[in-house]
Amino acid sequence: MSITLYVPGDAGALALGADEVVAAIVKQANKLKLVINIVRNGSRGMFWLEPLVEVVTAQGRVAYGPVTVADVPSLFAANFTAGGKHPLRLGDIEALPYLAKQHRVTMRRVGIVDPRSLDDYLAHGGGKGLALAHSMQPADIVCLVTDSGLRGRGGAAFPTGIKWKTVLDTTASQKYIVCNADEGDSGTVADRMLLEGDPFCVLEGMAIAALAVGADKGYIYVRSEYPHAYAALNAALAVVGDWLGDFHIEVRKGAGAYVCGEETAMLESIEGKRGIVRNKPPLPAISGLFGQPTVINNVITIASVPDILAQGAAFYCDLGVGSSRGTLPFQLAGNIKFGGLVEVPFGSTLRELLYDYGGGSRTGRPLRAVQVGGPLGAYLPESQFDTVLDYEAFAAIGAALGHGGIVAFDDTVDMAKQARYAMQFCAIESCGKCTPCRIGSTRGVEVIDRIRAGDSAQIPLLRSLCDTMTYGSMCAMGGMTAYPVLSALNHFPEDFQ
């Protein structure tokens, strides 16, 4: 009888030695003349347990982790292929509080399905949304997405249905769907995990968007730092057959420019140009890729659509708080004990994520600051850890949820140095089109250097510079660099003395 094992092919698991563990398992199984079938699934998102090995038994999947090559002989000796007792045995992974307490919607198949198998995707509830969309009028699809309250998960949180409606209402012979998979924010891994662990969901979401607005061509723009996600998407596209009908998708690789996550810079890049931000208007929904009406959505936004179609707008809209509806896959990163992916409805607090899920810092020292929302997100002190996780509550304290990345720092962090880094990152990654961003960032590094050298009279100048960048920049790159800088300055002034 063949034994089925799941060992993630997720980049995080690979970075912790999953391929070596697979090789060791295969070798040992051959030695014991056992027939095994290894599925390379996505990660469950509990990275301290990777590489996580799951065995299919009569009682369901039994997990073991974190497994190293050295553990493999003892696992076989403990008869782990039948769920045998072993110090690394975790039992049913979904019963662990970390997963059991979550409310996974968008990420619900990641870690469970075989990302290379369309059949497995369909067997786990995939495909229903697209099937339904085929029988609906475009305006009704758009209406359903609007009613769900879904907002753009890339960071800007623009209502998805309204964006789609603009594209639907614009007459053109050619329209495009572009999936933004340029997940460049430090601390964010959700797009990568979904692309690697459940790629068909993204394809289905794009195909639904295409039906909704009348597009027949789509692009997925994946950053070059994600080679495994790029491979997973191409592998998925190679086996879709006619599942997507007349809708064709091409995967494009970015080339290491952070600003290409900005939607108009991304369009320029797909067109084969320097990733320079465009003026708005015109909106991409009216004049986007190659000058045609274009839907641009983040990976998580797109991947939320199939279930909204299949289960109805209310199913999604009933989750969340205020005008932040549904769930957000948060990502616990940096100096955190139990780092990983936590998908919950909007409305919990930072403290719950950092301590109830994250278990505090990895080093065991007190957490001093957390940066939420990537390199353009604010640094929050302990006094703000009770802020409710929704778009408006964060905006009210001069912060942003962004793409849901949460990077924790312990009390050894130097916040003036972090502020300097924010300016330096902006200087490296600025597209150069507008002056406040291009030059302001370099001046910002210099001013912070003078402050750190003891010249506190420069602090008003730094504030003035941040003001210019915030209100004078063309896009969020320069416009939001002030968030980490000013939050560091305001909440941790002692580090600037």
Add this chain to the structure above:
Amino acid sequence: MNAILNTIFTKHQHQPGALLPILYDIQHELGYVPEDAVPLIAKELNLSRAEVHGVITYYHHFRQTPPGKHVVRVCCAEACQANGSEALAAHAAKRLQGADVTLEPVYCLGLCSIGPAIQIDETELHARVTPQKFDALMHKLGEKA
């Protein structure tokens, strides 16, 4: 080089906005994008040489000179900083002095809760890299080379 370029051009001739995919293929074949290739690419895509040069120099990924035998990227973004990537980057620079290895910073590999992270060549990733682990990896790389 011309034969390689022509094969690549043929592959992409019906692709709108083909410049980046073409540059990727050239770099994949040759390790970098040689200066001599620029006028040929420009002619093929009906662009000016300045436009092609502009794209090559804009993106961090494209090289104008051949890299070392291996490329090692150390993540220097915030999440890895929180776990000591600065010390690792400094260690790496010292360890790789004189080695035929191109050392570069990278801003996020998506391994944010298991940092510091590094990438070796195209697809090999390593997480929770201590200086000791880094040395062991480089030692292994040296044996392979």
